[in-house]
Amino acid sequence: MFHNQYVRFAGILTLLPILYFSISGWTVTSAPKPPNVVLFFIDDLGYGDLSCTGAMGYTTPNLDRMAAEGSRFTNFLATQAVCSASRASLLTGCYPNRLGISGALSPFSPVGLNPNEETIAELLKEKGYATGIFGKWHLGDQQPFLPLQQGFDEYYGVPYSHDMWPLHPNQANAHYPPLHWIEGNQSLNEIKTLDDVSGITPTVTKRAVSFIRKHRKDPFFLYVPHPLPHVPLAASPAFRGKSKRGVFGDVLMELDWSIGQILGELKQQGLDKNTLVIFISDNGPWLNYGDHAGSAGGFREGKGTSFEGGHRVPCLVRWPDVVPAGRVSNKLLTAMDILPTIVNVCGARMPKQSIDGVDWLALLKGDESVTPRDHFFYYYRKNSLEAVRKGDWKLVLSHPGRTYEGLLPGQGGKPGPTTENHPFARALYDLQRDPGERYDVQQQHPELIAELEKLAEEARSDLGDDLQNRAGRHVRAAGMINAKP
Incomplete structure (x- = not known):
């Protein structure tokens, strides 16, 4: 009898914690899954190339919906207005000239992103994230520099810009080798014709969607650097002739479709609300390509310049219940802040x-009470400081630079001329009133000139300035295939 009473008493003791948690309304649950991250990085997309930023002749409904369901940042800058430099900055959080990266790296370049630098992929991989990149890399096409050596588990894409191929309009001077898709570290089929180019966006989309399905139960970082609308342009048969803007509009409609497919897959897999999605561009439009180029949305100049048309790009961020829907923010931000x-x-x-x-x-x-960033340095070429910004004030320093103005753009995929060493004089612009950088007000604000020149001097000391033949104190070496670790 005593034994039976003991058993009953012990059973009651066992039930007490369960009864307590049930009465208290407490439940034991597993830790929430870390958020996923999807980062879109579009090539040569101008500020005015989305219908929510003023595009005409076509619409981008999926991106417009992303803006409506998330936030749009209107004062977002690419860190440098050229391909490889911009990508190095995005993935490392640094000015590209701090890393020794400049310009657009050519095929077989001995230079690449130094494996000693830590990328977003490497940092998230440490936390158990699956990491994938589908699209354009352009941070070194030699194996030590490819994505699998820079923190990515999966890679399928092109190693550099797809105009670096035998059909380049100036091939007689360029002498580019054949261009191949790469999977992991291995070269695959060649991209030979514009019909092959028309398959780039669908292929990247298919791979990105497959990655989401494969890793739906794991936290993941998905990087989608779409190669288009960088020239040469080609849309798949499903989108040819669909826009009133020619092939450029067709390509943008297909890119918008791609974004919709990837966002739709997140929702279908139940990952929608636990995924931070960021959409940006690597630099402004390549304006001398005329009808094959995008729009800077009223900003001055375009790709390859230190004016706003070269740096100001669209930025859309969506994360339901975390990022406010329908909000527009004008705070200064850059790609290296990602x-x-x-x-x-x-x-x-x-x-x-x-x-x-x-x-x-x-x-x-x-x-909106916080101001994460109040200044920015506009570097270009190898390491030339061409402008300095603090708040709404921008001091363009005297420098030789590219200009598209006054020159007839090209047509049909062939580029028009540019002036590459136009002598820009020092000028001060109030970007709050004059975002087009047309009215030099330095005579009205001499005190601001002194303040911004002081900031420029700090940049030269830290990062250097080729225009003054100065080396920076804190510049690190790029990766070199023959260099010792």
Whole structure:
């Protein structure tokens, strides 16, 4: 009898914690899954190339919906207005000249992103994220520099710009080798014709959707650097002739479709609300390509310049219940600020070496009282400081640079001329009143000239300035295939 009473008493003791948690309304649940990250990086997309930013002749309904369901950042800058430099900055959170990266790397270049630099992919991989890139890499096509050596688990794409191929309009001077798709570290089929180019966007889309399905139960970082609308342009048969803007509009409609497919897959897999999605461009439009180029949306100049048309790009961010829907923010931000923000979102560590990006998660969540960034340095060419910005004030420094103005653009995929060493004089612009940079007001604000020149001097000391034959104190070496680790 005593034994039976003991058993009953012990059973009651066993049930007490369950009864307590049930009465208290407490439940034992597993830890929430870390958020996924999808980062779109579009090639040569201008500020005015979405219908929500003023495009005409075609519409981008999926991107417009992304803007309506998330936030649009109208003062977002590519870190440098050229391909490889811009991509290095995005993935590392640094000014590209701090990393020794400049321009657009050519095929077989001995230079690439130094494997000692830590990318977003490497930092998230440490936290158990699956990492994939589908699209254009352009940070070195030699194997030590390819994505699988820079933190990515999966890679399918093109190693550099797809105009670096035998059909380039200036091939007589360029002498580019055949262009191949790469999977992992292996070269696959060649991209030989415009019909092959027309398959780029669908292929990238299919691979990105497959990656989401494959890793739906894991946290993942999906990087989609679409190669188009960089020239040469070609749309798949499903989109040819669909726009009133020619092949450029057709290509943009197909890119919008691609974004819709990837966002739709997130929703279908139940990942929609737990995924941070960022959409940006690597630089402004390549204006001398005329009807095959995009629009800078009224900003001055375009790709390859230190005016706003070269740097100001669309930025859309969507994360339901975290990022406010329908919000427009005009705070100054840059592509190199994405790494520290993603790191914060995902609970990863910061890179061991110093970076230039700033965390803007509070602003992302809707706190407009914060100002994550108040200044920016416009570098171009190898390491030339061409402009300095603080707040709404921008000092364009005296420099030789590219201009498209006054020159007839090309047609049908062939480029028109540019002036590459136009002598730009020093000028001060108030971007709040004059975002087109047309009215030099330096005579009215001499005190601002002194302040911005002081800021420029700080940049020269830190990063250098080829225009003054100065080396920076804190510049790191790019990767070299013959260099020792």
